[in-house]
Amino acid sequence: MLNVAHASLLTAIVTVIALLMYFWTGFRVGGMRSKHGIKAPAVTGNFEFECAYRVQMNTLEQMVMFLPLLWLSNAYFMAWPYLTGALGLVWVVGRIVYAIGYMQDPSKREAGFIISALALLALLITTIWGIANAWIAVSA
Amino acid sequence: MLNVAHASLLTAIVTVIALLMYFWTGFRVGGMRSKHGIKAPAVTGNFEFECAYRVQMNTLEQMVMFLPLLWLSNAYFMAWPYLTGALGLVWVVGRIVYAIGYMQDPSKREAGFIISALALLALLITTIWGIANAWIAVSA
Amino acid sequence: MLNVAHASLLTAIVTVIALLMYFWTGFRVGGMRSKHGIKAPAVTGNFEFECAYRVQMNTLEQMVMFLPLLWLSNAYFMAWPYLTGALGLVWVVGRIVYAIGYMQDPSKREAGFIISALALLALLITTIWGIANAWIAVSA
Numbered sequence: 001m002l003n004v005a006h007a008s009l010l011t012a013i014v015t016v017i018a019l020l021m022y023f024w025t026g027f028r029v030g031g032m033r034s035k036h037g038i039k040a041p042a043v044t045g046n047f048e049f050e051c052a053y054r055v056q057m058n059t060l061e062q063m064v065m066f067l068p069l070l071w072l073s074n075a076y077f078m079a080w081p082y083l084t085g086a087l088g089l090v091w092v093v094g095r096i097v098y099a100i101g102y103m104q105d106p107s108k109r110e111a112g113f114i115i116s117a118l119a120l121l122a123l124l125i126t127t128i129w130g131i132a133n134a135w136i137a138v139s140a
Numbered sequence: 141m142l143n144v145a146h147a148s149l150l151t152a153i154v155t156v157i158a159l160l161m162y163f164w165t166g167f168r169v170g171g172m173r174s175k176h177g178i179k180a181p182a183v184t185g186n187f188e189f190e191c192a193y194r195v196q197m198n199t200l201e202q203m204v205m206f207l208p209l210l211w212l213s214n215a216y217f218m219a220w221p222y223l224t225g226a227l228g229l230v231w232v233v234g235r236i237v238y239a240i241g242y243m244q245d246p247s248k249r250e251a252g253f254i255i256s257a258l259a260l261l262a263l264l265i266t267t268i269w270g271i272a273n274a275w276i277a278v279s280a
Numbered sequence: 281m282l283n284v285a286h287a288s289l290l291t292a293i294v295t296v297i298a299l300l301m302y303f304w305t306g307f308r309v310g311g312m313r314s315k316h317g318i319k320a321p322a323v324t325g326n327f328e329f330e331c332a333y334r335v336q337m338n339t340l341e342q343m344v345m346f347l348p349l350l351w352l353s354n355a356y357f358m359a360w361p362y363l364t365g366a367l368g369l370v371w372v373v374g375r376i377v378y379a380i381g382y383m384q385d386p387s388k389r390e391a392g393f394i395i396s397a398l399a400l401l402a403l404l405i406t407t408i409w410g411i412a413n414a415w416i417a418v419s420a
Contacts, residue, residue, distance in 0.1 A: 012352055012411050015352060016349075016404070019345050019348060022344070023345060040331075040334060040389070041334035043334070044184075047181070051181045056341070064162070064207075065162065067348055068207055106181055124159075128156065131149060138146055184324075187321070194320060194323070204302070205299050205303060209296075212292055242320075246320040246321055267296060271293060278289065
């Protein structure tokens with residue numbers, strides 16, 4: 001079971017990387033706030049600020065699906081233990097591509113969005129596959 | 141301990157269902173964006189779009205309480221292991237009723253809100269009850 | 281391992297306290313909605329309402345980093361098992377100071393923000409430290 005322990009550590013490391021990426025999206029919102037003089041509690045008034053804010057919010061919206069699926073897949077999908085963490089890394093890369101594209105032009109956000117959406121879909125499939133196998137094993 | 145293993149699987153399945161329901165609220169926001177021509181990063185400008193967006197955001201706001209309570213209750217509440225997953229299902233049903241009501245008229249969001257709020261309150265009670273029992277067991 | 285079991289219970293209790301604090305920030309938004317007659321789906325139109333809403337959203341934004349780091353630290357950081365829960369409590373206190381300061385004047389949100397940011401940074405360090413030690417132990 002050495003590789004299962006290692007795989008869980010990989011999942012934990014990917015979680016930390018995802019949180020740092022998410023922190024970076026929030027940190028840029030703070031930077032845009034001072035750059036464009038947007039006083040709290042306002043979250044509108046400048047295009048570049050609004051883009052940075054939407055990047056953070058959209059990352060947040062996806063994070064709430066990503067982290068549960070990542071850890072359910074880690075817990076239940078045993079066929080290739082490292083796949084869960086690898087898919088998690090693809091999701092993070094997709095979100096970085098999304099953030100950089102969005103800040104250039106909101107219409108350039110699609111490539112990164114699709115990469116991370118596919119990684120999320122793959123994690124959904126490994127999670128459902130893993131739960132189904134665990135159900136069969138427990139019921140046998 | 142067969143029913144505890146099954147109960148955890150039920151909690152995992154309910155988590156996946158809740159994430160799919162949440163994905164659906166976000167998917168509709170994307171649909172409303174193209175239907176009403178709301179260009180990113182804007183999140184205002186059309187009533188129907190704003191309703192869809194608020195449904196997603198409010199679901200997100202609650203998800204962040206729901207998932208931790210669901211899994212704390214799963215981990216610590218042992219009196220009736222299946223109750224945790226059952227309460228989770230009630231929460232998801234409440235959120236669907238909320239989303240459908242809100243899209244008809246924001247004033248119709250209350251019934252679904254109350255259903256899911258009661259399910260959340262019940263999960264808070266089972267969690268606190270479970271933690272208290274675990275504390276007594278560990279300290280004994 | 282008695283103190284590890286107790287430490288996990290402390291982490292669970294801190295999680296419940298953090299969720300109650302977060303619920304309070306959302307509850308106040310509802311109160312401000314009726315006080316200032318802000319009809320859903322609007323989330324703008326009154327300064328005090330917008331402050332309450334930003335407090336809730338900023339708490340949500342941080343919660344998504346806080347809860348994963350709290351539980352990763354709980355799982356992997358074994359040097360002083362109670363430190364994780366203690367740092368979690370500091371984070372909650374910082375968020376309460378933040379919320380109260382923000383409602384007085386948005387410029388008074390910094391003290392609470394810094395307290396909770398430092399607690400979050402400390403949880404990041406204990407998490408990375410714990411993962412590194414677990415990696416060494418698994419690989420040895």
